[in-house]
Amino acid sequence: MDELNDQGVELYSHHGVLVKSQNQIRDDDSHCSGTLSIIEYSGIGKCIEWKPTEVLVDSETNDQEWAMVNAVGRRNRTSSGSNESQSRCRSVRIEVAHLKSFRVTRNRQQVTLMERDGTTHSVFFFQHGNADCFVAALKGNIKTVRSKKDKHLYIVPDEPESQLDRSFAELELFTENTTDVVWKFVRNLHHRPYETTLETFAKLTDIWLFKSSEQRREEEVAELLNRSLTLNETSADAIGEEYAVVDLRNGPLLPPRPPAPRGPPLSIEQWAQFQDEDGHIVEVEILKDIIFRGGVVPNLRYEVWKFLLGYFPWDSTHADRQKLRKQKVEEYFQMKLQWRSITPGQEQRFSDYRERKSLVEKDVNRTDRTLPFFAGENNENLMLLSDILMTYVMYNFDLGYVQGMSDLLSPILCVMTNEVDAFWCFVGFMDKVCSNFELDQAGMKQQLQQLHCLLSVTLPDLSAYLEKHESGNMFFCFRWLLVLFKREFSYQDIMRLWEVLWTDLPCPNFHLLLCVAVLDTQQHILMENNYGFTEILKHINDLSLHIELDSTLSKAEGIYHQLTSAICLPDVARKIIGLDPLGGPDTLEQKEPLQTTDIDNGLKVEEGPESLETLTFSPRTGEVAFERSLNLNYL
Amino acid sequence: MAAPNFQGRHMRQPSKNTLLKVVILGDGGVGKSCLMNRFVSNHFDEHSFHTIGVEFLNKDIEINGEVYTLQIWDTAGQERFKSLRTPFYRGSDICLLTYAVDDRTSFRNLALWRNEFLYYADVKEGMTFPFLVVGNKVDVSSEQREVSCEEARAWCMENGNPPHVETSAKDATNVEQAFSLAVESWAHLEAKLDRPYIGDTVDLRRQQPEQRSSCCLSVGGNTE
Ligand SMILES: Nc1nc2c(ncn2[C@@H]2O[C@H](COP(=O)(O)OP(=O)(O)OP(=O)(O)O)[C@@H](O)[C@H]2O)c(=O)[nH]1
Ligand SMILES: [Mg+2]
Numbered sequence: 001m002d003e004l005n006d007q008g009v010e011l012y013s014h015h016g017v018l019v020k021s022q023n024q025i026r027d028d029d030s031h032c033s034g035t036l037s038i039i040e041y042s043g044i045g046k047c048i049e050w051k052p053t054e055v056l057v058d059s060e061t062n063d064q065e066w067a068m069v070n071a072v073g074r075r076n077r078t079s080s081g082s083n084e085s086q087s088r089c090r091s092v093r094i095e096v097a098h099l100k101s102f103r104v105t106r107n108r109q110q111v112t113l114m115e116r117d118g119t120t121h122s123v124f125f126f127q128h129g130n131a132d133c134f135v136a137a138l139k140g141n142i143k144t145v146r147s148k149k150d151k152h153l154y155i156v157p158d159e160p161e162s163q164l165d166r167s168f169a170e171l172e173l174f175t176e177n178t179t180d181v182v183w184k185f186v187r188n189l190h191h192r193p194y195e196t197t198l199e200t201f202a203k204l205t206d207i208w209l210f211k212s213s214e215q216r217r218e219e220e221v222a223e224l225l226n227r228s229l230t231l232n233e234t235s236a237d238a239i240g241e242e243y244a245v246v247d248l249r250n251g252p253l254l255p256p257r258p259p260a261p262r263g264p265p266l267s268i269e270q271w272a273q274f275q276d277e278d279g280h281i282v283e284v285e286i287l288k289d290i291i292f293r294g295g296v297v298p299n300l301r302y303e304v305w306k307f308l309l310g311y312f313p314w315d316s317t318h319a320d321r322q323k324l325r326k327q328k329v330e331e332y333f334q335m336k337l338q339w340r341s342i343t344p345g346q347e348q349r350f351s352d353y354r355e356r357k358s359l360v361e362k363d364v365n366r367t368d369r370t371l372p373f374f375a376g377e378n379n380e381n382l383m384l385l386s387d388i389l390m391t392y393v394m395y396n397f398d399l400g401y402v403q404g405m406s407d408l409l410s411p412i413l414c415v416m417t418n419e420v421d422a423f424w425c426f427v428g429f430m431d432k433v434c435s436n437f438e439l440d441q442a443g444m445k446q447q448l449q450q451l452h453c454l455l456s457v458t459l460p461d462l463s464a465y466l467e468k469h470e471s472g473n474m475f476f477c478f479r480w481l482l483v484l485f486k487r488e489f490s491y492q493d494i495m496r497l498w499e500v501l502w503t504d505l506p507c508p509n510f511h512l513l514l515c516v517a518v519l520d521t522q523q524h525i526l527m528e529n530n531y532g533f534t535e536i537l538k539h540i541n542d543l544s545l546h547i548e549l550d551s552t553l554s555k556a557e558g559i560y561h562q563l564t565s566a567i568c569l570p571d572v573a574r575k576i577i578g579l580d581p582l583g584g585p586d587t588l589e590q591k592e593p594l595q596t597t598d599i600d601n602g603l604k605v606e607e608g609p610e611s612l613e614t615l616t617f618s619p620r621t622g623e624v625a626f627e628r629s630l631n632l633n634y635l
Numbered sequence: 636m637a638a639p640n641f642q643g644r645h646m647r648q649p650s651k652n653t654l655l656k657v658v659i660l661g662d663g664g665v666g667k668s669c670l671m672n673r674f675v676s677n678h679f680d681e682h683s684f685h686t687i688g689v690e691f692l693n694k695d696i697e698i699n700g701e702v703y704t705l706q707i708w709d710t711a712g713q714e715r716f717k718s719l720r721t722p723f724y725r726g727s728d729i730c731l732l733t734y735a736v737d738d739r740t741s742f743r744n745l746a747l748w749r750n751e752f753l754y755y756a757d758v759k760e761g762m763t764f765p766f767l768v769v770g771n772k773v774d775v776s777s778e779q780r781e782v783s784c785e786e787a788r789a790w791c792m793e794n795g796n797p798p799h800v801e802t803s804a805k806d807a808t809n810v811e812q813a814f815s816l817a818v819e820s821w822a823h824l825e826a827k828l829d830r831p832y833i834g835d836t837v838d839l840r841r842q843q844p845e846q847r848s849s850c851c852l853s854v855g856g857n858t859e
Contacts, residue, residue, distance in 0.1 A: 090676065117693050117706075214654060217726030224722035224755075358740075359713065362664035362685070369682030403663065403685055403713045441718060478688040478719065487687065534691065534706070541690055 011046070012137035013037035018125040019050060019092070020545075036124055038096075038137055046096040046141055048113065050124065096142055100529050101155045104131055111135070114525070118535030120542040150524035218533045222470030229445050229473045253457060254566045260557035262550050263293035265496075271300055279318035281307060292505040295496040301415045308502040309412075309428030311421070325420075332420045335394045336387065353393075356401045360389045367406040371491060373414050385413055388423045395427065402437040405430070407486040411495050432502075436482050447481050448474040450576045451512045457566070457573050458516050458559055462523040470533040476540040477515055484511060493549045500553060506560055508578040513563075517556035518547055652695060652704040655821060656726055657814075658756075660748045661733030662741035663712030666771040669804035670733065671709045674814050679805050686711045689723055698818050705729075705814065721755035729765050729817045730756070735772045736801060739781040742770075742790075749794060765824055766797035767817040774803040 017036040034052040041047060100116040108130040112123045126134070135154070138144070147153035266287070274287045281287065296304045306312045311328075312321050339353070347354055364386045368374050373381055388409060393401050409426050416422035435443025452474050456463035466472050479487055484501065486494055501511055519526075522543070526536060563569055563577060571581035659667040668686050673679055675692040691708045708727075710720040724730075730752050734741040745768065758764045768791050770782060784801060791799045798816050802809040 090678065119693070217656070220725045221722050224725055225719070228718040228722055359663065366664075366682065366685050402715050403711060404687060407684075437715070439715065441715075475688075475719070482687055487684065537689070538691065541688075 008039040008041040008047075011038040011040055011141065012134065014126065014134055015053075016126070016128045017050065018127055019052075020123055020125070031125075033127070036134060038141060044095060048092075048094045048096060048099070048138075050092040052091065099142065099156050101147075101153055101525070102135075102138070102144075103150075103153050103525065104135060105152050108132055108135075114529060114539070116535075118531055118538030118542075120539055120546075123546065147524060147528045149528065153524060153528060155528055215532070218470055222473070222533050225475055226473050229448060229475060253460075253568060254562040256562075257555075257558040258561050260554045260561065261293075262554055263290065265294040266290050266296040266300060266304065268297065268300060271296075271304065279316070279321065281314040284314045288503040288505055292500055292503040295499050298495075301495065301499070302417075305412070305415060305425055305499065305502075306421065308499060309425045310431065311424040311428050328424050329420050332391065332423050336391045338394050339390050352400075356393050357390065359401050359403070360386055360393070360406075363401075363403060363406040364389065368410045368414075368491070371410075371414070374410070381413065384419050384422070385409060388413065388419060388426060391423060392426065392430070396430075396434075399434060399437060404437065404483045407483045408433070411486075411491065411498065414491075415495070429502075433484065444478065444481060447509075447512065448477065450509060451477060451481070451515050453570075453573050454509075454512055454563075454576060455516050455519060457563065457569060459520055459523055462519060462527065465523075465527050466536070469531070469536065471536050476537045479541070480515055480518075481511070485514070488544050488547055489549060490545060497549060497553070506557065509576050510556065510560070512576065513556040513559050514552060516559055517552045518543070520555060520559070521547075521552070652702045654704045654706060655728040655818065656706050656708065657729040657731065657817065658708045658710070658724055658727045658752070659731045659733055660710070660752055661712060661731075661769075662735075662738070662744050662748075665712070665733050665735040665738060665741045666804050667712065667731075667733055668709050670731075670769070670771060670802065670810060670813075671707050673804040673807055673810045675707065677807070679807070681805075688716075689720065696814060696818060698815055698822065701822070703818055705818070717751075721751065724752055724756035727752075727756050729767065729821050731767050731769050731813070731817060732797075733769045733771055734782065734787075736770045736782045737772050737775045737779045742782040742787065745790065746794065762795045763824055764795075765817060765821040766795065767813060767820065768797050768799040769813055770799070770801040771804060773801040773808055774806050 014036045016033055018031045018033050020031055032052045034050050036048070036050045039047050039049055094113055094115060098115045098117070099113060101114050103112045103114070104110070105112070106125075109126045110123055111126070111131045111134065112120060114120050124131075139154075142156055144154040145157050147155055270290065274281055274283060276282055291304070291308070307314055312324065316324065342350065342353065347357075364382055367382075367385060374385070385406060389401055389406060392405070408429055409422070412425045412429065413422040416425060435446075437443075452463070452472060455466075455474075463472075466474070485497060489497060497514075501514075504510075507513075522539070526539065529535070529539075531539060560577065563573065564579060569579070569582070574581055659671060661667055663685060668683060668690070669679060671690075671692055672683070675694045686709055689708060689710045691706060694705050694707065696703050696705055708723050710716075710723060732745050732748050732752075734745055736742075749766065752758070752766075753764070756764075768787060770784070770787050784799075787799055787801075791797055798820055800809050800813045800816060802813050804810060
């Protein structure tokens with residue numbers, strides 16, 4: 001099978017290049033070491049290839065994204081025989097012709113390759129030296145342009161001269177050379193103007209139609225998706241305003257982003273200090289702030305999560321909690337008994353129940369199975385996962401079981417390890433996010449709209465770009481939101497992220513700012529690669545397990561500070577992050593004509609009746625343009 | 636033995652290839668994502684996650700000397716997410732209707748999937764749209780099998796007679812063949828649409844099942 005180098009000429013190669021696998025491994029850090037080369041084949045042209053030399057399973061260096069591996073010294077720890085590990089490290093081949101751009105980061109030691117169709121390839125890490133040689137070799141073989149906006153990004157420009165010619169030639173519309181056709185057209189025009197024109201243009205039209213059919217298709221899909229994602233508004237004036245909430249492209253609205261340092265996790269000693277002798281948790285706000293800034297140490301999760309998820313009240317005593325727990329144990333088993341005592345006969349006549357049960361079964365078998373906690377056949381924890389979900393169906397039969405719930409339960413069960421506590425913590429979590437799972441998807445739709453709104457004030461360029469590329473509905477963030485980033489981060493990171501989010505600090509909907517932060521990191525890549533609807537979707541899907549948690553959290557908090565100190569943040573955005581509306585609730589009642597407020601730095605706010613606000617800015621006159629036909633149904 | 640080992644695609648000049656949009660539909664858990672991954676990267680992950688939202692992968696495939704780029708769309712099977720899945724049907728060239736041979740319900744739902752597709756893809760001529768009916772998980776033991784090949788064939792006969800194939804994403808049985816078959820079926824229909832007056836009036840597609848969708852023929856065999 002390994003015939004990579006057999007044919008073809010090797011133009012360049014570099015040993016000891018690590019690949020962090022793109023598969024959804026969340027429990028260990030497995031990197032494969034291999035050789036990255038550029039090879040020219042007679043058939044398919046130049047290719048970038050990476051071929052594994054061995055598989056390293058490295059768990060000691062968990063907290064580093066890239067383990068520095070001395071391939072020789074640790075040979076004993078390799079598991080190249082294992083089928084599963086091997087499968088994570090498949091060879092990679094990218095045709096140079098498909099390359100759209102690449103990004104060089106981490107002291108020039110890391111390279112990410114992106115293809116024209118939106119595929120992002122495994123990130124390559126150069127353990128020995130850096131990627132300079134590789135990049136130089138690449139540049140020797142293709143034309144690249146360094147992005148002006150993102151200095152790490154190198155773009156392979158489309159070849160404009162040949163683009164049209166190639167389309168003509170490859171479509172084989174004209175048997176002759178394209179230039180000849182044009183000349184013939186000109187010559188014949190004198191003799192048979194009408195026929196000549198028609199004939200030639202018929203062919204040309206074919207091309208335009210052909211060229212645009214792919215795009216038309218995307219537009220249609222996006223249009224239908226927009227409709228699906230539109231909230232069923234009752235008021236007519238809200239229609240059409242869902243996505244075009246704010247347009248601030250003309251001017252900077254936000255102050256510079258302040259740094260927001262992360263902190264150490266809550267320690268066992270600290271936690272003890274926050275409890276009085278009866279067990280009341282004191283100074284909860286300070287405590288939450290610590291958790292927001294750094295999470296909690298893993299050993300404390302078992303205890304602290306119960307408070308964060310509302311299972312235990314902060315102001316309860318040890319005694320209260322003991323009593324509460326006893327009660328909750330009883331209540332749980334009562335509900336569990338309800339479904340456990342359904343007889344096979346009953347089940348047969350109870351299709352709603354059967355359906356839910358089958359859904360749970362199917363998903364449980366596919367939830368975090370690479371994690372040791374859930375691995376193997378007949379795993380007992382898997383049974384617990386299933387029992388808790390079935391009991392939740394009895395607890396909330398109307399909602400039932402919806403795909404995604406097993407993802408939310410898994411880390412909780414892993415921390416709690418017992419059925420009852422895991423169940424009640426899960427209930428607490430579901431209370432926070434159950435609108436994601438509603439039948440009409442209204443919760444998801446609303447969040448996508450809110451995200452779009454926050455994006456348009458924070459990253460107006462990107463927001464405008466997305467709109468122009470059929471992506472203003474933010475559907476590509478659907479998975480992020482549905483399971484709160486569960487699929488995007490490693491298991492360790494997701495636990496950290498969730499405990500941070502559960503503090504509800506610094507504002508409501510902070511998770512939306514996290515989305516904005518990720519998009520902030522990606523914005524130049526998306527725009528400079530000129531990605532369209534499908535490529536954007538693909539690029540965002542491919543980000544899974546390649547997002548740095550701490551820097552993203554820090555960025556999201558920075559954005560929060562930017563928004564709170566912005567002078568004229570639109571009310572619709574203010575409300576999402578829990579700020580009082582600027583106009584104040586009174587403005588809506590004062591049925592006054594347009595009033596103009598001058599703010600010292602040249603911003604002009606015009607507020608009208610009926611929540612119609614206009615704010616204008618133009619660089620020349622120093623005005624900010626903000627138009628809004630606000631629908632009042634936002635809350 | 637062409638090396639299906641690579642994640643990349645195999646042909647130069649991507650713009651030359653005909654791009655075909657393929658959607659894989661079927662109940663949750665029948666193995667849609669596994670089929671796609673087996674086809675695209677020749678890899679099977681027993682413990683892959685269920686799909687949230689939509690995913691797609693591209694893969695080039697060569698059939699009768701012609702290279703096609705398949706853009707394969709995989710969606711979540713659960714009813715709840717229907718409204719977010721159906722927009723992606725628009726503009727499809729090929730539709731794989733998938734069930735698992737060990738899951739009778741998934742087979743019974745084929746008609747629903749077919750109708751959902753026809754409705755939302757806005758296909759005018761349902762009877763001539765290139766569907767392919769795929770019975771996955773053919774590797775399961777005969778005791779676990781709940782849908783026979785004959786039954787599935789019978790269903791196909793009554794529903795526009797699409798080709799039918801039984802596959803296993805797990806052991807790679809018929810997966811490449813399934814996608815090739817789908818493309819051939821597309822190409823065949825396309826040729827007929829392009830040249831309506833050429834050839835005779837016999838519907839060649841109706842002869843296909845005999846030679847092609849012989850699920851019972853290659854069950855348990857390996858891909859070549
Ligand atoms: N025995 C066997 N199992 C398979 C095969 N293909 C898939 N599976 C298993 O069936 C389960 C479901 O496969 P998926 O590919 O996730 O199913 P899906 O149709 O994509 O499901 P949704 O994403 O929920 O719509 C997984 O646990 C796979 O391991 C197969 O050919 N044979
Ligand atoms: Mg799937």
